[in-house]
Every structure is written in C-alpha cells, then in structure tokens.
Amino acid sequence: xxxxxxxxxxxxxxxxxxxxxxxxxxxxxxxxxxxxxxxxxxxxxxxxxxxxxxxxxxxxxxxxxxxxxxxxxxxxxxxxxxxxxxxxxxxxxxxxxxxxxxxxxxxxxxxxxxxxxxxxxxxxxxxxxxxxxxxxxxxxxxxxxxxxxxxxxxxxxxxxxxxxxxxxxxxxxxxxxxxxxxxxxxxxxxxxx
Numbered sequence: 001x002x003x004x005x006x007x008x009x010x011x012x013x014x015x016x017x018x019x020x021x022x023x024x025x026x027x028x029x030x031x032x033x034x035x036x037x038x039x040x041x042x043x044x045x046x047x048x049x050x051x052x053x054x055x056x057x058x059x060x061x062x063x064x065x066x067x068x069x070x071x072x073x074x075x076x077x078x079x080x081x082x083x084x085x086x087x088x089x090x091x092x093x094x095x096x097x098x099x100x101x102x103x104x105x106x107x108x109x110x111x112x113x114x115x116x117x118x119x120x121x122x123x124x125x126x127x128x129x130x131x132x133x134x135x136x137x138x139x140x141x142x143x144x145x146x147x148x149x150x151x152x153x154x155x156x157x158x159x160x161x162x163x164x165x166x167x168x169x170x171x172x173x174x175x176x177x178x179x180x181x182x183x184x185x186x187x188x189x190x191x192x193x
Contacts, residue, residue, distance in 0.1 A: 002033070002037045004051070005046075005110060006049065006110055007183045008110050009180035010183055012049055012054060013154070014157045015049060015054040015157050017047075017048055017055045018056065019056050020057050020090055031087040034046050034048070035061065038085070039085075044060065044062055044064075044143075044147050045058060046059050049154050050110050050154060056091070056155045057088070057089050058152070059087050060151060062144055068142050069142030069144040070142070071141075072138070072139040072140075073136060074137055089131065091128040091148065091151075095121035102119065103118065104119075106150060114179065116171065118160050118163045118168075120163070122141050123141040124139070125138070
C-alpha cells in the first residue's frame, strides 16, 4: 500500500522524530508501506516524516542505483540484494575521520522536480537497528553514505535545502517558494468543508 508523501512546507518535515522503542508487526507494516511508497515515487530513500510520522525511522533501497559506492554491514560486504530494501531505526551517523566533503546533486521526494548540490562527508559509519530491533553497524561511502545522511537529516527536521550553499539555494529559491505556496493552498483546501 502506498502512502501520501508530505511536501515542503508542511510543518511535520521540521519535526524531530521520536526514537523507535517498539519493534513489532505495526513497525514491520510501516516499513513495507514506506518501501512501496518509495518505489512508487522512484526514490532511493524515504523518512517517516515524509509520510506524516515523526519517528526516527527511514527506508533505503539502492539496488537500482549505479553502485559507485562500497559498504560493510556488520563487518561483511554482502550483495545489496541480500539486505535491500533496508529499514533503519534510530540511526547514529559518524563521518569517517579524514574523509573528504564532496558536493553532489540531491533531490527529495518532498520537493518534486527540485534539485541542487549539497556538500556532505563521503564516508560514514552508521549504527542503527532494523525493523526487528536488531542492531547493526554499517560503513559506507558515495551515494550510499549520502542517501543515509539525507534521510537521517529528515529524522531530525533538517532538509536538504538547509545544507545548500547560498548560491545553490538561490538558483532554486523560486521553485521552493512556489512549492511552499502550493502546499499551503492544498492544506487550506483540505480544512475547508
């Protein structure tokens, strides 16, 4: 089942998520629904805030992406097909010491058709739990690291436009303002009887 995706300027996108404490059938269902929603929208990541839930929970699937990245999950390098799509609860991200910060064009399912360069650390370590509550440690770089940082930002109420250089942000400002206006108007229409 696909869920509606929250668009910018919805206040929920600015809400820090509560830690996931209960790993039950409801969370597994939420993970499946979020994965379906992400796939239907042709995305590679989706945070709980983007479907209207303020939780420290996101899903990621990079199987269709060009694999210009490497990873170690719990000390091994299994094929992506064995652990993707993946559910990530309560992630704690640490940039790898000495890693370069690189610019790369990002998009976001809450900002349709809006893209811009964001500079982020290229290699990270992530400690998280899956939807069953099993703890994991993931080391990754490239697009994998970028995707997890983008989604983790969502879980803390931070948006990719907040991370953009002022010059980059200026190039998309009109589109962002138009989207914010559209979101406000849609919210008003929903409230009207």
